[in-house]
Amino acid sequence: MDRNRENDDGKGNGGPGRDETEEERADRKWVDLVQELRVAQTGVQILFGFLLTVAFQPRFEQLSQTDQTIYSVTVMLGAATTGVLVGPVAFHRMLTGRRLKTETVAWASRLTMVGLVLLLCTMACALLLILRVVLDDTIALWLVAAMVVWFVVCWFVLPAWTRATRRGID
Structure with missing residues (x-):
């Protein structure tokens, strides 16, 4: 059986890794x-689901035009995030049985990364909306900015750093 020796990172440099076929x-x-x-x-x-209920709350009409705009943007981002994170399921379903698993995984991975970026935007907007209602606008902006930095570090910087430092070990 023809097997390719490849690291988890897909580099195929013959270092420690898994002994598996491309399909496996x-x-x-x-x-x-x-x-x-x-x-x-x-x-x-x-x-x-939470965002969809907000517009039907009695207090929604009392929100400023700015807050209602932030809400609308947040709902659209939430819908886009949901769509892109469900996208890999549709992609797989439409291509299953066509021997395109490698391509499916690659596209699904890209869609997932887009979904994470959209989720970051959705979370930031949702936080901004909520914090503007309960805090001073300036404090709300600073807190949202801090949380965006936190998400970026946890979701993107740490994995990228780990990948970069691991590359030097192999």
Whole structure:
């Protein structure tokens, strides 16, 4: 059986890694991605469901035009986030059985990264809306900015840093 020796990072540099075929690697990466998507999709669906109820609350009419605009942008971002994070499921369903698992995994991974960026934007807008209602606008902006930095560090910087430092070890 022809097997490719490849690291988890997909570089195939012959270092320590897994001994698996391209199809086995695609299957493993798909299972990993689906598990990751379950976490993200659940959070997005809860947030989006909450956002949909806000407009029907009696106090909504009392919000300033700016806050209603922030709300509208947040709902649209939440819808876009939901769509892109469900996208890999549709992608897989439409391509299943066509021997395109590697391409499916690659596109699903890209959609997931876009979904994380949109989720970051959705969270920032939702926080801004809520904090503007309960705090001074300037404090709200600073707190949202701090949370955006926190999300960027946790979701993007730490993984990128780990990947970059790991590259030097192999």
